Amino acid sequence: MAGTLAEKVWNAHVVRRGTDGAPDLLYIDLHLVHEVTSPQAFEGLRLAGRPVRRPDLTIATEDHNTPTLDIDLPIADPTSRTQIETLRRNAAEFGVRIHSLGDADQGIVHQVGPQLGLTQPGLTVVCGDSHTSTHGAFGALAFGIGTSEVEHVLATQTLPLAPFKTMAITVNGQLPAGTTSKDIILAIIAKIGTGGGQGYVLEYRGEAIRTLSMEARMTICNMSIEAGARAGMIAPDETTFEYLKGRPHAPEGAEWDAAVEYWRSLRTDDDAVFDAEVVLEAADLEPFVTWGTNPGQGLPLSGNVPVPAQIPDENARIAAERAIEYMGLTPGMALRDIPVDTVFIGSCTNGRIEDLRSVAKLFRNHTKAPGVRVLVVPSSARVRLQAEAEGLDRIFLDFGAEWRNAGCSMCLGMNPDQLKPGERAASTSNRNFEGRQGKGGRTHLVSPLVAAATAIRGTLSSVADLDGVEAPDGSPLEPATV
Amino acid sequence: MEKFTQHTGVGVPLRRSNVDTDQIIPAVYLKRVTRTGFEDALFAAWRGDPDFVLNQDAYRSGSVLVAGPDFGTGSSREHAVWALKDYGFRAVLSSRFADIFRGNSGKQGLLAAQVAQDDIELLWKILETHPGAQVTVDLEARTVHCEDVTVPFQVDDYTRWRLIEGLDDIGLTMQHDAEIAEFEKTRASWRPTTLPARHLPPAEIVPARAVHADDALS
Ligand code: SF4
Numbered sequence: 001m002a003g004t005l006a007e008k009v010w011n012a013h014v015v016r017r018g019t020d021g022a023p024d025l026l027y028i029d030l031h032l033v034h035e036v037t038s039p040q041a042f043e044g045l046r047l048a049g050r051p052v053r054r055p056d057l058t059i060a061t062e063d064h065n066t067p068t069l070d071i072d073l074p075i076a077d078p079t080s081r082t083q084i085e086t087l088r089r090n091a092a093e094f095g096v097r098i099h100s101l102g103d104a105d106q107g108i109v110h111q112v113g114p115q116l117g118l119t120q121p122g123l124t125v126v127c128g129d130s131h132t133s134t135h136g137a138f139g140a141l142a143f144g145i146g147t148s149e150v151e152h153v154l155a156t157q158t159l160p161l162a163p164f165k166t167m168a169i170t171v172n173g174q175l176p177a178g179t180t181s182k183d184i185i186l187a188i189i190a191k192i193g194t195g196g197g198q199g200y201v202l203e204y205r206g207e208a209i210r211t212l213s214m215e216a217r218m219t220i221c222n223m224s225i226e227a228g229a230r231a232g233m234i235a236p237d238e239t240t241f242e243y244l245k246g247r248p249h250a251p252e253g254a255e256w257d258a259a260v261e262y263w264r265s266l267r268t269d270d271d272a273v274f275d276a277e278v279v280l281e282a283a284d285l286e287p288f289v290t291w292g293t294n295p296g297q298g299l300p301l302s303g304n305v306p307v308p309a310q311i312p313d314e315n316a317r318i319a320a321e322r323a324i325e326y327m328g329l330t331p332g333m334a335l336r337d338i339p340v341d342t343v344f345i346g347s348c349t350n351g352r353i354e355d356l357r358s359v360a361k362l363f364r365n366h367t368k369a370p371g372v373r374v375l376v377v378p379s380s381a382r383v384r385l386q387a388e389a390e391g392l393d394r395i396f397l398d399f400g401a402e403w404r405n406a407g408c409s410m411c412l413g414m415n416p417d418q419l420k421p422g423e424r425a426a427s428t429s430n431r432n433f434e435g436r437q438g439k440g441g442r443t444h445l446v447s448p449l450v451a452a453a454t455a456i457r458g459t460l461s462s463v464a465d466l467d468g469v470e471a472p473d474g475s476p477l478e479p480a481t482v
Numbered sequence: 483m484e485k486f487t488q489h490t491g492v493g494v495p496l497r498r499s500n501v502d503t504d505q506i507i508p509a510v511y512l513k514r515v516t517r518t519g520f521e522d523a524l525f526a527a528w529r530g531d532p533d534f535v536l537n538q539d540a541y542r543s544g545s546v547l548v549a550g551p552d553f554g555t556g557s558s559r560e561h562a563v564w565a566l567k568d569y570g571f572r573a574v575l576s577s578r579f580a581d582i583f584r585g586n587s588g589k590q591g592l593l594a595a596q597v598a599q600d601d602i603e604l605l606w607k608i609l610e611t612h613p614g615a616q617v618t619v620d621l622e623a624r625t626v627h628c629e630d631v632t633v634p635f636q637v638d639d640y641t642r643w644r645l646i647e648g649l650d651d652i653g654l655t656m657q658h659d660a661e662i663a664e665f666e667k668t669r670a671s672w673r674p675t676t677l678p679a680r681h682l683p684p685a686e687i688v689p690a691r692a693v694h695a696d697d698a699l700s
Contacts, residue, residue, distance in 0.1 A: 025662075040516070043515070047518070050652070097676050152652050157666075160654075258670070382682065
């Protein structure tokens with residue numbers, strides 16, 4: 001029978017079919033663990049006297065709570081310190097591989113899996129974190145789970161799961177200069193809404209998706225969850241294989257050939273049927289920014305803050321009024337006139353090497369707007385090393401930006417990297433909820449290019465606002481290996 | 483998970499509706515890394531009031547909570563169920579439960595029994611006129627018994643079966659251990675494993691230090 005990519009991966013992992021409406025039991029290939037959502041799961045195992053069934057399919061790293069400065073000193077915040085020490089103890093006790101602060105493979109869990117080559121096409125990947133959808137960029141079925149489920153996977157390497165629906169999101173044509181995959185996903189969420197993907201696995205397809213790099217694809221899949229979806233996926237292709245080849249955990253030799261042959265079968269059949277379809281033209285896209293307090297409240301940067309009185313739907317009007325008030329904006333003002341205090345470049349959405357390169361290329365020829373604080377936080381320690389080998393750190397520091405150690409940082413402000421009440425940020429992260437980046441903080445979600453242009457001009461800006469500058473791509477300034 | 487067929491214990495009348503999970507356990511307790519020891523956190527805000535029902539001697543050792551409608555609404559925190567269990571409750575009776583709370587209860591072996599509001603009122607009256615009265619919850623018969631009153635309750639068949647058998651989700655899945663092992667044998671050899679660990683060469687990570695944006699420019 002014809003099937004979609006998501007159905008093929010699902011079917012390849014069914015240990016036991018549920019009957020009479022009971023869920024299927026699905027095998028999990030890769031379980032990523034971090035310090036915030038795992039302590040009670042390990043404690044549950046301990047209370048029940050159960051081991052971790054497959055430590056060899058499990059990997060832990062420290063990211064949500066970790067400081068990005070002075071990582072060699074004891075962690076000041078007692079809660080953060082306790083969570084991290086608990087993870088270290090649990091990993092040792094249960095035999096789980098861990099990459100701790102200061103280790104070259106430490107970083108945001110959704111960066112660590114791909115960069116080690118552990119995230120591969122056709123796998124089922126779970127983590128106690130909603131942005132696990134990132135790994136779908138490789139053609140894996142990847143989704144976030146709750147703490148009880150973390151315990152369930154640790155104990156059994158399976159999960160009972162109810163089936164999902166499938167949605168095709170086709171992006172035709174080519175992206176205009178100055179726009180990135182972040183603009184694609186922000187435009188999709190603005191179009192279908194933060195609940196538009198509920199119950200679905202999204203499959204991104206079309207020419208604009210096919211021409212994206214692996215890292216750019218990860219940005220799109222990462223934010224599937226912000227459209228309410230269970231997961232997002234992109235069929236694997238040469239770009240995927242290229243990225244994986246030679247990574248530490250990628251197959252080698254004959255195994256590689258066998259793997260690639262299987263991976264090539266992981267595409268939606270031509271006659272497969274999706275439960276829903278959405279189509280976008282890439283040529284229509286502009287740099288996108290959010291003006292409100294959920295990722296669906298976004299507009300092209302050339303637009304204006306909405307005027308609630310003109311919104312016919314009552315719920316949307318009330319939501320807009322509340323968001324505009326929280327964000328401290330004036331209805332109708334040009335988005336380009338919004339000044340920011342902070343620019344945050346980082347997170348599992350846009351803290352990878354290509355993001356840092358494109359930012360550095362803009363910073364290199366410009367000076368920072370006075371008074372703007374710029375934080376550059378690589379998504380992993382390896383990304384930091386790579387950036388330093390290419391000399392990007394010097395460019396950031398010369399520009400007046402802060403160059404930090406890896407972690408989630410200001411994406412969620414569980415560590416000291418937070419906005420103060422009333423402060424406004426242009427942020428390359430994925431959530432602009434009230435208080436997400438610090439109590440009372442105001443967040444505009446943007447692409448790395450918009451973030452960089454904003455750091456230069458001081459107000460929300462795109463590359464086109466910088467005279468005579470062409471939009472950079474993610475290629476290195478100087479070839480470098482680490 | 484402990485098997486649950488019948489339970490007898492002191493009934494606690496909680497004359498409140500819409501008891502949300504923030505009331506059951508305030509957010510400040512969520513930072514803990516354990517999943518036991520939440521007994522002091524249960525209804526923490528209300529426990530400061532000497533008149534609160536659990537602060538009265540007759541009810542202190544209660545294990546059957548008789549609550550108003552819409553119990554367990556709000557945040558999905560599983561800690562709400564842990565706190566009730568840690569305090570010693572085995573069953574909560576209400577005319578309506580929030581879905582997620584009901585689901586979490588089933589997973590953790592706490593019986594969320596749905597009782598008609600009229601019957602809840604009846605039980606409240608008995609428990610208030612006879613503080614410390616014993617309530618018997620019979621899961622096999624799906625009845626609640628207190629003094630001379632016996633009323634029915636509802637619970638879905640699947641949850642009831644799991645509680646009677648003492649099976650949590652994990653226990654249930656483990657019954658299929660042979661099938662899981664069978665599946666694992668079919669896993670292609672090129673699928674990745676995290677162990678033995680493979681890395682790029684180790685490298686030193688230099689700790690970042692605070693810089694003033696302006697220093698870097700000068
Ligand atoms: S960077 Fe942000 S979104 Fe990504 S894992 Fe960390 S906290 Fe979650």
